[in-house]
Amino acid sequence: MVCAVLFIVLIIALVVNVPVGIAIGVSSLAAVLADGRLSSTYIVQQLVTSADSFPLMAIPLFILAGELMSAGGVSKRILNVCNVFFGRITGGLAIVTVIVCMFFAAVSGSGPATVAAVGSMVVPTMLEKGYSKSFTLALIATAGSIGVVIPPSIPMVIYGVSTSTSISGMFMAGFLPGILIGIGLIICCYFYCKKQGWKGDDRRYTVKEKMAAVWDAKWALINPVIILGGIYAGIFTPTEAAAVAAVYAFICGTFIHRELNIKNIFDPIAASCSTTGTTMVIIGCATAFTKILTIQRIPDMITKGISGLTTNYVLILLLINLLLLIVGCFMDTTPAMMVLSPILLPIALSIGMNPIHFGVIMVVNLAIGFITPPLGINLFVAARVGREPLETVTSGIMRFMVVMLICLMLITFIPAISMLIPNAFM
Incomplete structure (x- = not known):
């Protein structure tokens, strides 16, 4: 009865386009009222206690x-360095775009932020060079x-908190999978651009010019x-690394590059506050949601159900991947990670999988959800950056989707792709 109320209210709220965080909170409140064993203040308590986490x-x-x-x-200095070294290759600007996204992923931890930051710089140039809009x-x-796969990664932090898994271990495990996805996209770009006849930059840069570009971007x-080396070397925790990254970004933008000042610094602060507020509401409501699921023994029932369906290692992993890919089509990464990781992790542990490896699988699956219609947020951000309708973006996504699925x-x-670095350092 309680589970029926929980999921029916959630589905209705999502169908009528209630924001995901609020929908999860409302469905959790309805389940609490239907249960009768929990106080009506339970949701408020979870909103507070879930945020009280280092x-x-x-x-x-x-x-x-x-x-x-x-x-x-x-971002633009990293773009300039990549263009100097890789711009002359066939499809050079497309390859440069992938490499810049990988660099930006190593400092942002967010997929949509990476699309917005890099896209605003490269999209006009690519269109000017003759690349198709789609x-x-x-x-x-x-x-x-890739912004959520290469560490630091916000979904990895959420997974670590939700499942009590080492966040530093997750960061180490995400490095090689992120590089693998980047290489796959670069290969796809090279052959497709070669087929279309999209050549690289005609300009040949001298060694002096290349070194000048590197020197200009040295702080970037x-x-x-600094961030990843500090984490891997045990100098600071991921949370402390985030503080170092923020201070470092402020120093670079204000005192070194001198592009941040009292007039324009409030825009990025306001944007980060807005994103953080939305994220923390989702985390608080999703925590209450998962606690109710645990009280109702839903994770145990799902684990037994899948184990009863098959005991084959390969089939179980394929079923989990299929479920995550479907969920990624309709739910944002944060609530999906908060709700599903406590449910699916016991299944992964039952077949002998390392929780860190399973966390990477979840992150990659939900990263694919960023580009999966109808609710792939990266598709909407890219459409907004390019000032084109959503159909223009989705019409060209399939070839890249295939690459992402192969990498998945x-x-x-x-497992060695994810576990090589953690096994070496932990």
């Missing part, structure tokens, strides 16, 4: 760091999804090394 402090700080880096000139916008939407290039299968069934 690891979760990393989320607003990484969001702020990403906004400050975008506004402070870090290819350009679909590429930036897909490459931006050092940033990921490799990451799922070759």
Whole structure:
């Protein structure tokens, strides 16, 4: 009865276009009232206690760091370096876009933020160079999804908090899968651009010019090394790394590049506050939602149901991937991670999977959800950046979707891709 109320109210709220966080909160409140064993103040308590977490402090700080880096000139300097070294390759600007997204992913932790920051710089140039609108916008939407795979990653922080898994271990595990996805997209871009006849930049840069570009971007290039190196070396925790990233971004933008000042610094701060507020409401409501599921023993029932359906390792993983891909079509990453990770992790543990490896699989699946219609948020951001209708973006997404699915299968069934670095350092 309680579970029926929980899911029926949630579905109705989503159908009538209630914001996801509010929909989860309303359905949780309805279930609490239907149960009778919990106080009506339960939801409020969960909103407070879920936010009272040291690891979760990393989320607003990484969001702020990403906004400050975008506004402070870090992104365009990374773009310039990549263009100098890779711009002359066939489809050079497309390849540069992927590499820049990988660099920005190493400092932002957000897929939509990566699309907005990099897309605003590369989309006009790619269109000017003759790349098609559908290819350009679909590429930036897909490459931006690497932002949640390469550490630091906000969904990885949420997974770690939800399942009591090491966030530092998750960050180590996401590095190689992110690079794998980036290489897959680069190969796809090269052959498709070669087929279309889209050549690289005609200009040949001298060694002196290349070194000048690197020197100009040195502070931007050092940033990921400081953040990830500090985490991997045990100098600071992921939360402390987020604070370092935010302070570093402020120093670079204000005192080194001098593109942040008293007039324009409030825009990135306001954007980060808005994103953080939305995210924390979702986390609080989703925490209450998952607690109710646990009280009703839904995770145990699902685990037994799937185990009763099949005990085959491969089939179980394929079923989990299919479920996550479907959920990714209709639910944002944060609520999906909060709701599903406590449910699906016991199933993964029952077949002997490492929780860190399973976390990476969840993150990659939900990263694909960023580019999956009808609610893939990266598609909407790319359409807004390119000032084109959503159909233009979705018409070019399929080739990149295939690449992402191939990478997902490799990451799922070759644990070493995720676990090589954690096993070496932990």
